[in-house]
Structures are given as structure tokens and as C-alpha cells.
Amino acid sequence: DAGVTQSPTHLIKTRGQQVTLRCSPKSGHDTVSWYQQALGQGPQFIFQYYEEEERQRGNFPDRFSGHQFPNYSSELNVNALLLGDSALYLCASSHIGQGRQGSSVGELFFGEGSRLTVL
């Protein structure tokens, strides 16, 4: 059973460029969330996709956009890169309804991340 896979694992860009990161969720999962993790910080929620639509968004500018495909895989796009966008970008998948203790909320399964460096 393949877990969450992300690509690329590492990439270097320069300011002003654009980047696309890709994610395939764990088998059986239909929901994909993207997080940004700066060094020494916890993951910050960017947005979540479900049924090919952005269902919720964190406090990130419109330069951050995404997409979910019919096979549940997802892309994160960042335009006009800034130095401050350098971080580990984590994709996490989940499935509503696979919770515990009577909850419909299950845990997130993370991919290994894409480490973006903006020069």
C-alpha cells in the first residue's frame, strides 16, 4: 500500500519564478491538504482539497494556488516566488469518516515533503 508521495523532493528557484509541487495521496484517501513548514516551526496550513475543490484555506496569499485531479492527486503552485517561500512543503492525505473514538476525523498521513529553496 503506497503512502503519500510527493515530487520533487528538492528544488531550487530564484525570486520571481514559479513552482509546481505534486502529491499523490495514500490509497483510499480522498482529501489532500498542503502545509508549509519553515525551519524550526510547525506546519502551517495552506489549503485543503476535496472533490476537486478548495474546501478551506489558511492565511496564504493568492500566489499560492492548487488543484486536485479526479484521481485525488494534487498540485500546489506558487507564483512570483519570494525568499520567504523557502520551506518544506508537506502534502497530507486523509479520509473523512475514518476517525476514532466516535469521531469522523482521522489522522493525517504526510508525504516526505518537497524542500524549496528560493535564491
Add this chain to the structure above:
Amino acid sequence: GQNIDQPTEMTATEGAIVQINCTYQTSGFNGLFWYQQHAGEAPTFLSYNVLDGLEEKGRFSSFLSRSKGYSYLLLKELQMKDSASYLCAVYRLGTYKYIFGTGTRLKVLA
């Protein structure tokens, strides 16, 4: 609000027991999660509490008090491989968000 507070760093000795606390102020609480993250790696799920009380899972246990907005992760029989960051995360019902704390970096010394 959705503040989640954890200690920044902790140090413990191999074989000992350590308790990592997490406090949160969030409305619509629906679950509290603990993740382990080794340097340069993705977070991995450890434990999850929805109801008050203790959840035990091998050397790891997690406790939740919803009325106090408080949780802790208890690690027993510490091993060197337990040196990692431990992230507390809260799920807010209806928001689809898992809000993470900044993490607690645990160093296990020989």
C-alpha cells in the same frame, strides 16, 4: 482563537520517562493529535485523542482534558531514536484544518 503552546525544547536521559505538554485555546475542538518528526523528515502519526482520558500505545501515551484545553504526550523507556520534534495538533470541527503547534524538540542523552 487557535493558539497552541508547547515547550520549545526538552532534554531527557535514555531509559527515563518524559512528558511533553500542550495547551490550546480553540473553539469547535474535535480532536488532538500528536506527531513525531525527525530532522529533515515528514511528521509521522503517534496518537489521537477525542475524548478525555489516557490513550496508551506501547511506550507512548497521550492524555486529554478538553475542559482544561490541555494534553500531554508521555514517552516511557526513552531511546536515542526518540530524539525528534513532537508536534501537537488540534482539529477544529467544520474548518477542515489541523492546526499545529511549533513543536517540542526532544533530545535524549546517553
